[in-house]
Amino acid sequence: MLAGYLEEGMHETPAVFDLFFRHNPFKGGYAVFAGLETALDYLENLAFSDDELAYLGGLGIFKPCFLEFLRSFRFRGTVTALREGTAVFGREPLLTVEGTMAEAQFVETALLNIVNFQTLIATKAARICHMAGDASVIEFGLRRAHGPDGGLSVARAAYIGGVRSTSNVEAGHRFGIPVKGTHAHSWIMAFPDELTAFRAYADVFPDGCILLVDTYDTLASGIPNAITVARELRAKGHELRGVRIDSGDLAWLSRESRRMFDEAGFPAVKIVASNEIDEYVIESILSEGGKVDIYGVGTRLATGMGDGGGALGGVYKLVRIGDTPKLKVTSDLAKATLPDKKRLLRAVAPDGSFLMDIMTLAGEELQAGDTVINPANPLEQKPVPVNARLEELRREVMCQGRRLIPPESLEEMANRCANQLTRLPQGCLRHINPHIYKVSVSTKLNELRIHLVQEAVKGYGKP
Amino acid sequence: MLAGYLEEGMHETPAVFDLFFRHNPFKGGYAVFAGLETALDYLENLAFSDDELAYLGGLGIFKPCFLEFLRSFRFRGTVTALREGTAVFGREPLLTVEGTMAEAQFVETALLNIVNFQTLIATKAARICHMAGDASVIEFGLRRAHGPDGGLSVARAAYIGGVRSTSNVEAGHRFGIPVKGTHAHSWIMAFPDELTAFRAYADVFPDGCILLVDTYDTLASGIPNAITVARELRAKGHELRGVRIDSGDLAWLSRESRRMFDEAGFPAVKIVASNEIDEYVIESILSEGGKVDIYGVGTRLATGMGDGGGALGGVYKLVRIGDTPKLKVTSDLAKATLPDKKRLLRAVAPDGSFLMDIMTLAGEELQAGDTVINPANPLEQKPVPVNARLEELRREVMCQGRRLIPPESLEEMANRCANQLTRLPQGCLRHINPHIYKVSVSTKLNELRIHLVQEAVKGYGKP
Numbered sequence: 017m018l019a020g021y022l023e024e025g026m027h028e029t030p031a032v033f034d035l036f037f038r039h040n041p042f043k044g045g046y047a048v049f050a051g052l053e054t055a056l057d058y059l060e061n062l063a064f065s066d067d068e069l070a071y072l073g074g075l076g077i078f079k080p081c082f083l084e085f086l087r088s089f090r091f092r093g094t095v096t097a098l099r100e101g102t103a104v105f106g107r108e109p110l111l112t113v114e115g116t117m118a119e120a121q122f123v124e125t126a127l128l129n130i131v132n133f134q135t136l137i138a139t140k141a142a143r144i145c146h147m148a149g150d151a152s153v154i155e156f157g158l159r160r161a162h163g164p165d166g167g168l169s170v171a172r173a174a175y176i177g178g179v180r181s182t183s184n185v186e187a188g189h190r191f192g193i194p195v196k197g198t199h200a201h202s203w204i205m206a207f208p209d210e211l212t213a214f215r216a217y218a219d220v221f222p223d224g225c226i227l228l229v230d231t232y233d234t235l236a237s238g239i240p241n242a243i244t245v246a247r248e249l250r251a252k253g254h255e256l257r258g259v260r261i262d263s264g265d266l267a268w269l270s271r272e273s274r275r276m277f278d279e280a281g282f283p284a285v286k287i288v289a290s291n292e293i294d295e296y297v298i299e300s301i302l303s304e305g306g307k308v309d310i311y312g313v314g315t316r317l318a319t320g321m322g323d324g325g326g327a328l329g330g331v332y333k334l335v336r337i338g339d340t341p342k343l344k345v346t347s348d349l350a351k352a353t354l355p356d357k358k359r360l361l362r363a364v365a366p367d368g369s370f371l372m373d374i375m376t377l378a379g380e381e382l383q384a385g386d387t388v389i390n391p392a393n394p395l396e397q398k399p400v401p402v403n404a405r406l407e408e409l410r411r412e413v414m415c416q417g418r419r420l421i422p423p424e425s426l427e428e429m430a431n432r433c434a435n436q437l438t439r440l441p442q443g444c445l446r447h448i449n450p451h452i453y454k455v456s457v458s459t460k461l462n463e464l465r466i467h468l469v470q471e472a473v474k475g476y477g478k479p
Numbered sequence: 480m481l482a483g484y485l486e487e488g489m490h491e492t493p494a495v496f497d498l499f500f501r502h503n504p505f506k507g508g509y510a511v512f513a514g515l516e517t518a519l520d521y522l523e524n525l526a527f528s529d530d531e532l533a534y535l536g537g538l539g540i541f542k543p544c545f546l547e548f549l550r551s552f553r554f555r556g557t558v559t560a561l562r563e564g565t566a567v568f569g570r571e572p573l574l575t576v577e578g579t580m581a582e583a584q585f586v587e588t589a590l591l592n593i594v595n596f597q598t599l600i601a602t603k604a605a606r607i608c609h610m611a612g613d614a615s616v617i618e619f620g621l622r623r624a625h626g627p628d629g630g631l632s633v634a635r636a637a638y639i640g641g642v643r644s645t646s647n648v649e650a651g652h653r654f655g656i657p658v659k660g661t662h663a664h665s666w667i668m669a670f671p672d673e674l675t676a677f678r679a680y681a682d683v684f685p686d687g688c689i690l691l692v693d694t695y696d697t698l699a700s701g702i703p704n705a706i707t708v709a710r711e712l713r714a715k716g717h718e719l720r721g722v723r724i725d726s727g728d729l730a731w732l733s734r735e736s737r738r739m740f741d742e743a744g745f746p747a748v749k750i751v752a753s754n755e756i757d758e759y760v761i762e763s764i765l766s767e768g769g770k771v772d773i774y775g776v777g778t779r780l781a782t783g784m785g786d787g788g789g790a791l792g793g794v795y796k797l798v799r800i801g802d803t804p805k806l807k808v809t810s811d812l813a814k815a816t817l818p819d820k821k822r823l824l825r826a827v828a829p830d831g832s833f834l835m836d837i838m839t840l841a842g843e844e845l846q847a848g849d850t851v852i853n854p855a856n857p858l859e860q861k862p863v864p865v866n867a868r869l870e871e872l873r874r875e876v877m878c879q880g881r882r883l884i885p886p887e888s889l890e891e892m893a894n895r896c897a898n899q900l901t902r903l904p905q906g907c908l909r910h911i912n913p914h915i916y917k918v919s920v921s922t923k924l925n926e927l928r929i930h931l932v933q934e935a936v937k938g939y940g941k942p
Contacts, residue, residue: 017662020683026669033665071652077687121665128622129630159591160790162782165628167592189534199480202496202584202797205805206489220483224540232808232935319625319782319789326782326789327623334665342668345695472695 018118019082027085027118032336032357034109035127037329041139042322045450046103046440048142048433049110050173051134053100053423056414058126059091091119095414098360100424101138101176101432102409103440105455107391108360108373110135110330112410117337124332133166134173136320136328140294141177142433143322144313146445147295147302153311154196156183156290157318170318176429179313191426198260198288198312204231211241218245222254226288229259234269235276243280258286260312266291267304274307286310294322295447341464345472354391354457355468363404370439371401372454373409377461382406388456391465398456481581482545490548490581495799495820497572498590500792504602505785508913509566509903511605511896512573513636514597516563516886519877521589522554554582558877561823563887564601564639564895565872566903568918570854571823571836573598573793575873580800587795596629597636599783599791603757604640605896606785607776609908610758610765616774617659619646619753620781633781639892642776654889661723661751661775667694674704681708685717689751692722697732698739706743721749723775729754730767737770749773757785758910804927808935817854817920818931826867833902834864835917836872840924845869851919854928861919 021027040047064072064086073083093115104110110131113120145153155174161167164186171187181196182188188195199217207213210232218225227245229238239259246256259277261269266289277285289301290312301308320326333353334342341356357378363371374388382388384404390396400406413421443451457465484490503510527535527549536546556578567573573594576583608616618637624630627649634650644659645651651658662680670676673695681688690708692701702722709719722740724732729752740748752764753775764771783789796816797805804819820841826834838854839845847867853859863869876884906914920928 017666020662020666020680021669023683024679029669031669068652072648075651075658117669121663124663124665125621126627129624129627132623133625133629158588160595160792161592162596162625162629163632164589164592166596166625169626185535188538189531195538199483200584200587201807202587203480203483205797205807206484206492206494206580206800216487217483220486315790315792321789326784327778329623329778334668337669344664344668 018122019078021117021121022082022085027116029117029338031115031117031120031334033113033120033124033332034335034354034358035111035113035131035330035332036107036109037132037135037331039106039324039329041136041320041328042143042325042447043450044139044143045444045446045453046105046139046437047135047328048138048177049098049102049104049131049135050100050138050176050429051131052097052111052413054134054169054172055111055127055130056095056419058130059095059123059414059417060419062089062091062123064089089118089122090417091115091123092417093119093414094412094416096410097413098410099429099432101429101436103370103433103436104135105373105453107354107455108375109358109410112357114357128330128332132328132330133320134169135330136325137170137173137317138177138433140317140320140322140325141174141179142437143295143447144293144298144311144317145178146437147298147447148311151309151311152181153179153313154181154183155179155314155317156197156312157314158184160315161318167318172426174317175426176433178430178434179317193426198226199228201228201231201262204228210237211244214241214245215248218249218256222249222252224257225249226258226260226286227256228262229273230261230263234261234264235272239273239276243276243282246277246280246282246285256282256285258288258310260288260290262290266297266308267301267306270301270306270308288312290314292316299447341468343465343468343472345469352465352469354461355464356461358461360409361406362409363400364407365401366403366405368439370436370441370453371404372456374400374406374456374458375461376458377464380458380460382458387459389459389462390454391457391462394462394466481585482541484580484584485545485548490579492580492801494578494580494583494797496576496583496587496795497798497817497821498574498576498594498793498795499570499572500595500598500794502569502787502792504599504783504791505606505788505910506913507602507606508907508909508916509568509602509900510598510791511601511640512561512565512567512594512598513563513601513639513892514594515560515574515876517597517632517635518574518590518593519558519882521593522558522586522877522880523882525552525554525586527552552581552585553880554578554586555880556582556877557875557879559873560876561873562892562895564892564899566833566896566899567598568836568916570817570918571838572821572873575820577820591793591795595791595793596783597632598793599788600633600636600780601640601896602791603780603783603785603788604637604642605900606758606910607756607761607774607780608641609900610761610910611774614771614774615644616642616776617644617646618642618777618780619660619775620777621647623778624781630781635889637780638889639896641893641897642780656889661689662691664691664694664725667691673700674707677704677708678711681712681717681719685712685715687720688712689721689723689749690719691725692736693724693726697724697727698735702736702739706739706745709740709743709745709748719745719748721751721773723751723753725753729760729771730764730769733764733769733771751775753777755779762910804931806928806931806935808932815928815932817924818927819924821924823872824869825872826863827870828864829866829868831902833899833904833916834867835919837863837869837919837921838924839921840927843921843923845921850922852922852925853917854920854925857925857929
């Protein structure tokens with residue numbers, strides 16, 4: 017396409033693209049935006065190497081003039097975006113790219129790859145952590161993540177969603193995320209018996225010892241042996257940190273393990289549960305009175321499993337070229353895109369709770385009391401609640417291809433996410449049939465959309 | 480764990496680990512092994528950088544002696560493995576690592592990360608390509624893949640499973656996979672109308688022109704405009720390559736599009752279909768007489784979506800330490816691991832079709848007629864069919880940390896996969912309730928397993 021735009025002399029035409037998804041992941045009530053810093057790093061460093069240009073030349077598809085164009089190709093555009101950790105909803109432009117047609121089009125795939133996946137995982141993490149409540153969550157999904165990079169993105173995005181640590185040491189190194197880990201079954205199997213294995217591990221890590229208790233039989237062997245080691249550690253002035261249960265009936269085994277440790281005089285020993293944990297499993301464990309202090313979450317977090325999960329269907333659509341607003345028409349009005357450069361506003365109640373989000377045209381002013389419209393159903397119109405404060409959700413984060421703001425810490429993003437979730441309508445946090453948060457458009461944006469659909473239909477099949 | 484083994488003086492104890500999965504992905508009748516070359520690259524290059532060692536030192540967990548041990552740490556072990564593209568089944572050791580406890584344990588997570596994902600995707604690709612039959616399949620899932628590396632692994636593994644090209648240009652560069660692509664809706668939207676956009680694209684790529692026809696209305700606008708361009712191209716001595724339909728009722732739209740092109744005198748124009756394609760969608764399109772020549776497959780391939788999908792649950796288990804065979808016991812016999820170093824044999828009928836796979840102990844000889852046992856149900860015993868030829872499925876591919884064989888080409892792996900699928904019992908290729916291919920163990924391996932379970936249970940709770 018880039019070669020085409022160059023040949024048509026359109027590569028420098030100004031263009032605006034919106035990145036958005038249509039449906040919240042997991043059929044849930046919200047998503048958590050993530051991936052911006054990664055995306056900005058990509059944009060700042062975008063360039064073709066000699067080696068890459070030689071490969072493209074060798075394909076025999078491209079003219080030398082196009083390859084020379086790529087040699088000096090950089091991203092020099094403007095990016096307007098939400099901050100990471102913000103609660104977001106279907107149809108909202110998470111990120112808007114303005115630049116030449118060439119640069120704004122070229123970055124589509126990379127931006128989608130980064131934002132789709134990190135937003136999916138941050139959302140899954142937020143759902144899991146919300147259900148876990150006071151229990152903490154460790155991410156250890158690298159074994160099942162989609163490639164090594166995939167595993168790093170998981171650790172980063174999961175932290176934004178509320179996960180406090182990872183077993184991925186490279187993610188610790190790269191992002192400063194606290195690293196946590198326990199031992200595997202192979203540690204136990206490497207010793208003549210379980211108790212010998214436990215003692216050896218406690219010798220090496222007397223102050224951070226978490227023992228895996230389900231290699232042979234959790235209640236008949238693992239917990240009694242762990243209590244023996246807890247006593248021996250205490251005699252030497254240390255305390256056993258915890259035990260991990262990785263199979264079986266986690267609700268029942270955690271209750272029984274808790275009781276056995278309490279009766280033995282070790283109420284502070286933590287119970288760690290793992291094995292295909294997600295928000296639904298945690299809900300089920302809690303509903304049966306399970307006593308889990310820490311959840312170790314792997315596959316289902318790292319791959320974003322769940323209802324309609326595995327991928328966030330984010331798309332990147334042209335909304336303006338030169339002076340002309342654009343939209344993609346389809347037979348389903350709900351699926352037609354929203355044209356032109358936009359503002360994204362959030363109506364906030366005096367107590368800080370979120371009431372609705374509204375998209376307007378860029379430069380358009382909106383006030384409490386103005387009528388706004390559901391873009392999926394134009395018959396549904398309502399006023400912006402009076403007393404609502406309208407907050408601008410996005411800001412320019414890159415101009416001329418350079419960051420306008422210093423990188424945020426993951427901690428700030430995670431704090432933002434936690435804060436935002438407390439301010440959503442409570443029903444948005446429900447996992448089954450959640451409350452549908454209102455995302456509306458201004459009457460002006462709605463009118464422009466309807467006008468453009470009518471214009472497009474008029475032109476069908478014209479020579 | 481590595482620090483622990485070092486401290487216990489066990490880091491140089493010889494150990495053997497098996498990498499295997501328990502259930503075929505997608506509840507299907509087979510899996511396609513992939514990822515070996517990537518894994519061998521990892522093992523050959525494994526080393527800690529000064530920067531990584533400084534990070535680990537800064538964690539305050541590890542002793543200086545351990546960090547020095549890591550500084551000179553390399554993988555010097557032996558790897559026995561299947562070749563990529565081989566059809567494999569639950570419980571079979573895809574890869575066996577022999578080495579010191581330290582090196583064999585350390586590589587667990589990386590090997591699982593690589594083999595789990597690539598095997599998942601190669602299997603999904605094989606399922607999709609089998610259903611597509613004579614139609615070809617292009618991979619274009621990078622937008623929804625789990626990170627950039629994830630997208631590269633997708634292109635590689637999909638090629639092994641039968642996908643012939645990718646839109647991922649970096650994968651083309653890295654792996655030599657043919658690159659293919661069309662334009663996006665934004666190309667159409669960037670021009671005043673669809674016909675102008677089609678003409679411009681045909682000007683730039685007169686001999687490789689595939690037009691996206693669903694931006695406004697496929698049959699009312701897209702196809703008529705594409706026919707106009709096909710006529711103009713022909714007048715200049717070129718032929719329109721094809722059209723792509725990316726939304727709507729793909730069975731109906733492809734039939735109607737085929738009819739319109741045929742009636743206009745363009746029977747060679749290819750119909751490309753995309754939009755959430757997988758093996759089930761293809762089956763449905765075919766069942767309604769859809770006329771698709773090429774499937775563009777994205778999200779559902781790149782994320783391995785499907786029944787029980789999104790992740791292959793491969794694990795890496797200690798099977799021998801020093802002279803002692805090991806297994807992990809659980810209350811479910813079917814889940815207990817298979818101990819010790821093994822051979823993996825395939826019983827092949829005189830016509831080349833696959834009859835069953837059998838695991839024996841290393842060095843154990845097996846012959847047609849010998850009794851073998853279902854490890855998930857020891858009551859199910861049967862003889863190896865007479866006249867069967869027993870093929871050794873695995874070989875040593877790495878010794879002392881160095882490759883024993885030159886890297887195979889992806890083409891060879893893809894050919895192997897295609898060949899193997901024709902030799903499976905036909906019911907294995909069915910997507911719903913597939914035939915369960917027999918994977919058995921020798922009586923000696925079965926006896927060892929039962930003996931070790933009994934020994935482990937005796938030791939419960941001993942001081």
